[in-house]
Amino acid sequence: MTLIEQATKAKAAKYKVALLSTEAKNKGILAVADALEENSTDIISANKIDMANGEKKGLSQGLLDRLKLDESRISGMAEGLRQVVELEDPIGKITEEWDRPNGLHIAKRLVPIGVVGVIYEARPNVTADVFGLCFKTGNATILKGGSDALESNKAIVKIIRDTLVKENLPVDAITLIEDTTRESTNQLMRMNGYVDVLIPRGGAGLIKSVVENASVPVIETGSGNCHIYVDYDADIDMAISVIENAKTQRIGVCNACESLVIHKDIAAKLLPALNAKLREHGVQIFADADSKQYLEGSFDATEEDFGKEYLDYIISVKTVSSVEEAIEHINKYNTGHSESIITNDETNANMFLDGIDASCVYVNASTRFTDGFEFGFGAEIGISTQKLHARGPMGLLALTSYKYTIRGNGQIRK
Known part of the structure; x- marks a missing residue:
């Protein structure tokens, strides 16, 4: 036919x-x-x-x-x-x-x-x-x-x-x-x-x-270059758990985390422990200079890494000095899909929710929930990253x- x-x-x-x-x-x-x-x-x-x-x-x-x-x-x-x-x-x-x-x-x-x-x-x-x-x-x-x-x-x-x-x-x-x-x-x-x-x-x-x-x-x-930003006062255990889930539960899906943004004040406490957890799954890390010092065995990140949807056991890491810088970085490299902040600062959480240009924006949760089934839609026909007619699952x-x-x-x- x-x-x-x-x-x-x-x-x-x-x-x-x-x-x-x-x-x-x-x-x-x-x-x-x-x-x-x-x-x-x-x-x-x-x-x-x-x-x-x-x-x-x-x-x-x-x-x-x-x-x-x-x-x-x-x-x-x-x-x-x-x-x-x-x-x-x-x-x-x-x-x-x-x-x-x-x-x-x-x-x-x-x-x-x-x-x-x-x-x-x-x-x-x-x-x-x-x-x-x-x-x-x-x-x-x-x-x-x-x-x-x-x-x-x-x-x-x-x-x-x-x-x-x-x-x-x-x-x-x-x-x-x-x-x-x-x-x-x-x-x-x-x-x-x-x-x-x-x-x-x-x-x-x-x-x-x-x-x-x-x-x-x-x-x-849209493809999913999804970010998780860990704020200065984040709960370390929560951050590691959320990142592990978002990166490793299923690597080949558009709502998997591909990029991390870390506040400089929490980097020394968070990154060594996070590195150990991600290495259990064989995740390779491409990091900027400020992050790399805390990530044994990591590689130098390029401009391409910050904007890449890997669909693999690979993740990029960028260190920033404020939530405003995090928002600016994410909006520059994201694909309009799903972004998350891990924080205990309600002001920063609200700033992130308001400032991020994406179809789904999370506070203290994995990006893996961007899914029609998880949203209660029964299923989804796709996740729209445009702004007309439909957006998100x-x-x-x-x-x-x-x-x-x-x-x-x-x-x-x-």
């Missing part, structure tokens, strides 16, 4: 999905959640092919971690879908309404976007997340996964489509582009009239390519638009 044929079917499906009741949508999503767990063996078998191919290609540990599926992660995918079912359906909700002097009643009502295209890399769990969120909001979706996850994505989409058929629901609510060439990606990016919005999920290179080349409207999701509301409905009793304009 050609991409035009797939897109034509998705466009036809969007009108059918938009008319489904909340009960019908929820029933379909729950059936898919059950089917994913019931057919987990098929998904894992397909994923093993992708993992083996990835190892042969020399994918990094971070990318292999993103790619891997097991019983636990499949159960997590299913649980994310079930959480989506529990959330309020935004479609049809009236957010504003008013009467005009001429008697017209105007209402602003949430509606589906239409056909949502998603281009993503080696993250097969995204396939289920996107389906659940798009289906709940009455959207159809066209998926373009990377070649590294092709077999996993095919298995997941087959299960979803088979389930939709069994439930007598629009099967073309989800379609997967199995052609993994760049040509098909370029074609999808220019499918005006078929695709209503395009969401790229992946590394900086993919996102940059889509933003620069797409003629279809794009919601930009994008759940159901981010997949809606609105229209005005106007009721009258024969009014004409004079």
Whole structure:
């Protein structure tokens, strides 16, 4: 089937999905959640092919971690879908309404976007997340996964489509582009009239390519050069615990900490202990001169290190003399994703919250919480680092638009 044929079917499906009741949508999503767990063996078998191919290609540990599926992660995918079912359906909700002097009643009502295209890399769990969120909001979706996850994505989409058929629901609510060439990606990016919005999920290179080349409207999701700033009066144990979690729990995710900023007054107490903890995980540290004296075995940081998303067991460290300098440094090098301050100074905490330009800003917590599941959205379709339409983890509301409905009793304009 050609991409035009797939897109034509998705466009036809969007009108059918938009008319489904909340009960019908929820029933379909729950059936898919059950089917994913019931057919987990098929998904894992397909994923093993992708993992083996990835190892042969020399994918990094971070990318292999993103790619891997097991019983636990499949159960997590299913649980994310079930959480989506529990959330309020935004479609049809009236957010504003008013009467005009001429008697017209105007209402602003949430509606589906239409056909949502998603281009993503080696993250097969995204396939289920996107389906659940798009289906709940009455959207159809066209998926373009990377070649590294092709077999996993095919298995997941087959299960979803088979389930939709069994439930007598629009099967073309989800379609997967199995052609993994760049040509098909370029074609999808220019499918005006078929695709209503395009969401790229992946590394900086993919996102940059889509933003620069797409003629279809794009919601930009960002790479994550996430920082943690440790203030002068921070609790040392808390700082080490939060940094260890943010850096090492999963290295290949966009909300992992890649850069540290340390107040000079706490560096001598914090950094040797932090170095010992991070070395337990094999983390390499690239530090500026002021930090390096306290970090045995570290390397000299370059300008590039301060702005790099490593997706690996590597982190950069910069020493500053104030919270204002920390904010300035972070705003210079961050990607608008997630930033955190560890402090006991409420004034500095508020200054950080106000001054940092990012979609998510934390006080005394790990950046790893920037996630639709953790925010209570059930799942996410991406983490937007732009400022228009949606920002941060994008759940159901981010997949809606609105229209005005106007009721009258024969009014004409004079």
